Amino acid sequence: MKVPFLKWLTPLDLNRVSNLQLFAKGIVEGVSGGIHRSHLIGASIQFKEHRPYVAGDETKNIDWKLFGKTDRLYIRQYEDETNLRSVIALDQSGSMKYSGSRSNGLSKHQFAIRLAASLAYLLINQQDAVGLATFDEQIRTFIPPRSRPNHLQVLFQAMEDSKPGQETDLGNVLQSLSAHCRRRGLLFLISDCFGDTESIVKALGILRSNHQEIVVFQVWDDDELDFPFQSRTMFRSLENASNQLLVDPIQLAKIYQDNLARFQSELLDGCSKQRIDLIPVRTSDSHSEILSSYLARRREVR
């Protein structure tokens, strides 16, 4: 049997991710009996399974009968308790192909897939519905959110099929994505966010107004942040091979850094105005650490 997720998740990653809880920040559309707060209170329809109590679960959901029998705390879960519909938007544009010298051989895209896989696993594991959108200049695949455990296979397969290479138009993509995300939910955007910041921020604003909570993992390679080049270098665009530029990096570094700082601050400003989490990650970082630190931050906010 093909187990594609093993390719993306190391046992260490799996171990760490499974111990984490993900909590939606705002009110999410779903059944109120779930672990997430929902405006559809008590809309539980079909019992699905028990799951062990974890600190933080509401005590009203504890199956006291079962506690009586087993002396352990279990939570009753229902079929449509899935109260979090999350979509992972995975950027497969050409610029994600970049692989720096310090990223352990991982390209930004590969790193993003791992991050996406970790998130998907984490969410599926806690009965949340997870969907996947891969895009470059337009949405290439869209898998609607489902919470069944075997949905993970579908997601992983789609991730594996994702091949980077096209140009990117993030603003446009985000706008068309809003058509898919009608209900409240959580959108993880894993991208380098290269493009026109104004249109990106604007598109994010539309999504935000569409009751989506948005988390942006902005994927950077170390090289892109430090610009460590010394000798004369021909920079060839990953998205459009005809676009190349021969420069002396030493002369250029300061201006590059200025550009970078401006780009980041514009993006950060835009995101914070929309109350969007913008998390810059480096391909040299460990995925699980990124996730755990992010979740820890989320808990504090909550």
Place this chain on the structure above:
Amino acid sequence: MTFLNGLLAFGAAAFAVPLLIHLLHRGRSTTVDWGAMHLLLATKSSNSRRIQWQQILLLLLRCMIPILLALAMSRPLIPTWQSTGGQSAVSLALIVDDSTSMFSQVAEKQGQGNATRFSQACLAASKILRGLPNGSIGSVFLGGATPEKLPSQNPDELANQLERLAARKVPSGELNLPASMQGACKWLADSPHSRRQIIVISDMQSNEWKGELRVSGMEIGELLSKQTVAPELALLHLGADRKNKTTDNLVVDSIRVNASLTSMDKETPIATVISNTGDTDCDSISVVLLDNDFEIDRQLVSVPAHSKSTMLSRWTPKKAGDHVLKIQILRDDDLMADNSLSVVSHAFEPIGVVLVDGDRKALAMQSETDFMKLALSPFAVSQRDRRDSFATTVIGPDELNEKILEGCRVLCLCNVPNLTPPQLATVHAFVKKGNGLLTFLGDRVVTETYQAWQTVNSDGIRLGAIGKREPANVAANPEDDSKVEKSSAHLNVRKTSFSPIRELSKASQGTLEKIEFKYRHLLELESKCQEPPFGASVAVEFDDGRPWIVESNLGEGRCLWISTAMDDDDSNLPTKSVFLPLVQRLVAYAAQLQSTKGNMAVGTTWTIHSERNTKLTLAKPDGTFDSIETNDVGQFDLPSMRLLGNFIARPVVAAEKQQNEVPTTDQVMKGASEELRTGIYAASVSQFGLEPNNEPSLESKLDYLEQQEVAKLAQSWDASWAANVDELFASSQRKWFGREIWFWIWTALLICFLAEIALEQWLSPRLRGRRAS
């Protein structure tokens, strides 16, 4: 633009080094597939273009530095730019003609006394030199047969030297303009100035200036234009002021001492040819023959205009040694320098010759040595009261010993059957000291013992195998091994370079070829004997290639092996008239005596043979003296004797005897004591030495180029010409000279350096700052 130091201009190619570094650096760029292009693209227009301009500027500066450096060092010159006028420093090569014709009198001019054209030329040259701008350098070439450069570059010093030279009365042959011009060009090629000039001061005598004046295949004009910086050529024509004047000149064409070997007390005929190259007939002109400045003959000679006359004199040397025989015409004519001519003749004391007769007979003319003795001492045999050149002693083989060889120069073994070992050793030692040995192989010779001589010791008397005596008419034909029937063998004297035979007259040589040889020994040279120190070689051959005379060396002595006997058994040679001069010359040759070796052509090298490490005083024809010293083998080479006249070398001891006074030539010759006499060496330098020449008096023909001809010649060489120094100065002032532009190049170089350093300094903190961050 030309370069004074053209080769260094190629150093400009060094500009390729910074360029190459730049290109290599540029080509080494790495390619990176890059995502964040939008962050880079924003910078492109503003920054990278400016950076590139800085880099290109820096590169240009760095390329300019080697180019400018090479340019500056190669000293470029713009010939079309005017220099700072006539006052810029100049390199001037003066060629002063000191040929014979230059010594003609210009007495008719007032206030110049007995001035010659040469003294005029010297004064003109010194005037030119003194008029040179500051910082100039000069060189003076005396342009006679072998051009000589005066040893200085300082114009004032040269002017002083020339003023002293003006008094010189001794010419140096014919003007050698091509060689002088070449020397001048060579000197100018290394000169530090861009302004270069050659001035030729000459009387423009027709025979020197007409015809082909070529320097290694190039016309003189071509030679000048081929120079890196073509020097300006100016001709100073000293003969320009004479106008159709009739010339008056007598010249001693030649002196011939009609004897191969002059010896003491032996009368020698002397033939003198006197030419009149002038336009006036000369009647009853006194001509004097001087022997070492003693008058020994005086005759009145008449020579019509443009013709020749021969004067015959007789001279009997009273002393042994070098005699300078001088013919002097006692007449003041236009050219005094050719009114006398000298030859050197060495008078020998009678030369001791011992004839060993291997076949003595009582009857007259039957012995082996009778003909020899007659040929060597004809007066002694005929009992006349005259002295012979050779003092002959005839002995039998038994009488040959060391004592009898004392005072003798040549030993002749005539048909001697054998010698005892002690006799052989004596002969060996005798020859080795520098004496001569003649061996005549006759019918009594025991071939085996002669063969044995050759192995006496390592430097024995050897030449090769001596074969049996056989009739000369039986000769093996080398082609078909058959016997060729011939009545007799003849000599082949046409090809030989053997000097005793070559010096014979043509008639005598003809007689020699007709001599019939009936018997002869076969001589064969061994190859090991042909190499030094023996150096055996065939001197004279028969017409069938067999050797007649073989010559070899032993120590300092000379051995001649003659394959026939010198009586009338083997040939009819002794009965012919050529026998006497031939035998005398053979003996003189064996004794290595030559009366005429002191006569040289101008420009040759005189080798003085004397005692080892002897100090000699050399009196030169122009009245100056040199101290010379012979080397370890008793030789002194005096190269390039360029002055016509007599050179006399004598030991310093003689000079000390005269209380350190510098003696004149005649004092030397007269006052030399008997024991010093042999230590006096004389050489007479004439235009052509003793070689016969059809027109020896070319230099004495006083006709000169016309002014039009000079002008035409100057035009063809792109030269200016003038008849006096002032005119020359005026014309040279008008000339334009190239200007060196090194100052501007050095300035540009300095600016480039500073700019490069400034730009580098301005760029580097930015680079360093970036790296640190």
